[in-house]
Amino acid sequence: MSSTLETTASGLPAEFADLEPFAAWILPTQGERYQRRITVPMDEMQAFYDVAFPRLPDIIEYVNQYELGDLPEPVQQLMYLTFGLIEASFPVEIWRQGRVPDSGAASIDCVVEPGI
Amino acid sequence: MAHFPKPAEGSWTEHYEGLGTGPVNYSDSYDREYWEKEQQAVFMKSWLNVGRVEQLGRKGSYFTREFPWWKRSVIIVKGTDGQIRAFHNVCRHRGNKLVWDDYPGEETCGTVRQFTCKYHAWRFNLDGTNSFVQQEQEFFDIDKDSLGLVPVHCDVWAGFIFINFDKQPAQTLQESMGDLDEGLGGYPFEEFTSTWSWRSNIRANWKLFIDAFAEFYHAPILHQRQSTAEEGAKLAAVGFEGLHYQLFSPHSMTSSWGGMAPPKDPAMVKPMENVLRSGLFGPWDKPGVVDELPPLVNPSGHKAWGVDSFVIFPNFMILVWEPQWYLTYTYWPESESSHVFEAKLYFVPPKTPLDRIRQEYAAAVFKEFAFQDANTLEATQTMIESEVVDTFVLNDQEVLCRAHHATVREHIRAWETDTPVNYPWNAALERDRKKGALAR
Numbered sequence: 001m002s003s004t005l006e007t008t009a010s011g012l013p014a015e016f017a018d019l020e021p022f023a024a025w026i027l028p029t030q031g032e033r034y035q036r037r038i039t040v041p042m043d044e045m046q047a048f049y050d051v052a053f054p055r056l057p058d059i060i061e062y063v064n065q066y067e068l069g070d071l072p073e074p075v076q077q078l079m080y081l082t083f084g085l086i087e088a089s090f091p092v093e094i095w096r097q098g099r100v101p102d103s104g105a106a107s108i109d110c111v112v113e114p115g116i
Numbered sequence: 117m118a119h120f121p122k123p124a125e126g127s128w129t130e131h132y133e134g135l136g137t138g139p140v141n142y143s144d145s146y147d148r149e150y151w152e153k154e155q156q157a158v159f160m161k162s163w164l165n166v167g168r169v170e171q172l173g174r175k176g177s178y179f180t181r182e183f184p185w186w187k188r189s190v191i192i193v194k195g196t197d198g199q200i201r202a203f204h205n206v207c208r209h210r211g212n213k214l215v216w217d218d219y220p221g222e223e224t225c226g227t228v229r230q231f232t233c234k235y236h237a238w239r240f241n242l243d244g245t246n247s248f249v250q251q252e253q254e255f256f257d258i259d260k261d262s263l264g265l266v267p268v269h270c271d272v273w274a275g276f277i278f279i280n281f282d283k284q285p286a287q288t289l290q291e292s293m294g295d296l297d298e299g300l301g302g303y304p305f306e307e308f309t310s311t312w313s314w315r316s317n318i319r320a321n322w323k324l325f326i327d328a329f330a331e332f333y334h335a336p337i338l339h340q341r342q343s344t345a346e347e348g349a350k351l352a353a354v355g356f357e358g359l360h361y362q363l364f365s366p367h368s369m370t371s372s373w374g375g376m377a378p379p380k381d382p383a384m385v386k387p388m389e390n391v392l393r394s395g396l397f398g399p400w401d402k403p404g405v406v407d408e409l410p411p412l413v414n415p416s417g418h419k420a421w422g423v424d425s426f427v428i429f430p431n432f433m434i435l436v437w438e439p440q441w442y443l444t445y446t447y448w449p450e451s452e453s454s455h456v457f458e459a460k461l462y463f464v465p466p467k468t469p470l471d472r473i474r475q476e477y478a479a480a481v482f483k484e485f486a487f488q489d490a491n492t493l494e495a496t497q498t499m500i501e502s503e504v505v506d507t508f509v510l511n512d513q514e515v516l517c518r519a520h521h522a523t524v525r526e527h528i529r530a531w532e533t534d535t536p537v538n539y540p541w542n543a544a545l546e547r548d549r550k551k552g553a554l555a556r
Binding site: 063111 | 314341342387391392457469476477481483484486494
């Protein structure tokens with residue numbers, strides 16, 4: 001099935017070509033996503049959120065056609081991008097900044113996370 | 117006026133007569149000598165959680181745990197007989213660390229038929245017995261049978277693996293769980309195998325983080341901005357009251373309301389929460405794996421119940437959430453002013469990609485809260501260390517903080533005087549038991 005999926009340059013399903021400008025958020029681990037979130041400017045996260053959040057219902061419907069654990073590569077890419085949207089949503093929806101306020105030098109590392 | 121009923125004595129704290137209501141001295145959280153006593157009197161004598169049985173799927177599966185602050189490294193392994201055992205990670209030949217990859221200080225895991233030392237290829241069976249000595253004939257009167265791995269007491273409760281460094285533990289693991297064995301042990305922990313694990317080095321005494329998670333008095337304030345503006349302001353104005361507090365010394369628990377999902381008004385929660393139907397209290401739609409709660413979960417039977425936090429002495433917590441998942445915290449006392457914090461989240465295996473996204477969201481929200489909780493600790497540690505103020509006042513919603521510090525203190529007293537542990541609030545615990553208050 002995966003061979004029949006048309007993809008964008010970064011490997012997202014073609015149906016989600018509008019998310020291609022945010023392909024840098026396709027990151028497979030929580031640690032990488034958090035690092036990105038605390039290093040990129042707020043307006044970049046806002047732009048990502050503004051385009052991707054309204055697409056979330058479509059994303060959910062699309063990925064849910066597939067079996068977890070047997071996701072074609074482009075669907076995996078879309079899942080990781082969605083996880084990136086989750087990470088970016090906190091600065092956008094509540095903090096108005098990348099870091100959790102007052103978190104200073106604190107770090108909490110995700111050392112185990114389930115696959116997809 | 118209280119929103120939820122308190123005990124007849126007027127407060128949770130006074131219910132445990134002997135616990136006191138006065139200001140508490142916090143030198144127990146920075147004094148080096150006290151920290152050293154804690155290690156001997158508490159940590160070297162207690163059952164300590166090191167993981168879950170699911171981490172050891174097959175015979176020969178193992179993982180190591182590093183405790184550099186105690187100069188200890190332990191191998192936990194499932195034998196060919198299915199039994200889980202623990203051994204000091206020391207080769208009996210010349211003391212090389214037996215199991216490690218690349219960096220001897222880092223934890224590792226895997227599956228083996230037997231353990232082979234990197235240095236001279238001595239081999240040990242999964243039950244610790246010595247199975248091979250390289251060039252055995254070169255040694256003098258060697259008795260291989262006496263050169264097995266040094267065991268560490270190891271047992272399993274409700275799927276949680278515990279070890280105990282004491283030569284002869286005073287209690288079995290099951291005995292040490294006390295009222296929690298019947299009260300919590302029946303929760304179907306084994307159903308929740310989709311796991312996130314977080315780790316952090318915290319520049320604060322281990323008890324300070326237990327304090328932070330043993331009270332929710334802080335929640336409406338410290339976490340106010342995690343809610344929408346209107347909801348956050350409302351929660352802060354109301355403050356926090358627990359549904360129930362219970363001591364089963366040395367252990368304790370608090371029961372809290374919250375997380376009602378879906379919310380009465382969608383404007384109460386963040387946009388992402390509404391679309392994903394998930395949040396701090398987990399995915400909103402329950403997986404349906406919990407038929408009946410064990411007796412000590414939601415002990416008040418309140419319909420607004422959201423989460424129960426169990427403090428399992430000395431350094432382990434289990435939080436059971438109403439929407440059917442759980443998490444654990446472990447606090448390792450690296451020094452008097454720092455500790456290693458571990459948090460593990462356990463959900464049912466997701467059935468669909470959407471389930472997986474919902475769990476991702478819950479785990480990510482957890483991290484946002486944990487950052488806030490961790491933030492305040494370094495700030496607290498440095499200021500109590502200044503000794504500008506030597507005692508601090510604790511309110512009734514902080515009864516578990518008071519109890520945990522007092523429990524550690526009593527265990528140290530008993531160890532120093534070589535007398536049995538005797539909590540000053542023992543009479544209240546007995547009264548609770550007689551009344552059946554420890555069983556719903």
